[in-house]
């Protein structure tokens with residue numbers, strides 16, 4: 492059995508606390524996201540030093556290395572999305588199939604030390620970008636391919652749940 496593709500619509504996380512990880516994006520201020528992001532990113536290097544980093548707990552669950560590589564790519568992709576929203580009017584985001592990417596990019600064969608450095612760098616770049624969002628830009632809009640509408644504010648609060656949830660997944 493391979494990993495089951497996750498095609499759930501996660502936008503509900505903007506409305507209530509996540510029952511799995513306990514994070515509540517609805518109670519989070521977008522201005523607090525850079526700090527939350529830096530704190531989250533600081534926990535991943537220790538996860539990536541684990542001896543069993545590439546071991547999947549079971550056939551349906553990513554290894555810590557796969558989760559880490561995914562989180563690194565989430566940081567990179569959301570930086571692109573925020574830049575798009577700030578630079579263009581009502582952009583549509585390119586689709587990103589995270590499960591296909593994990594396979595194509597061979598997440599579980601990547602070097603943990605490299606992933607660690609890349610994750611840290613991507614987190615810093617995204618945190619810097621979010622800290623630089625002008626006060627009058629938080630309501631600028633962007634659209635996902637499925638039609639879901641976001642503002643910079645809601646996308647920031649939606650985004651931060653992902654690395655928080657995955658750190659919970661790997662018990663980091």
Ligand SMILES: [Zn+2]
Pocket residue numbers: 509510511512513514652655656
């Ligand atoms: Zn969660």
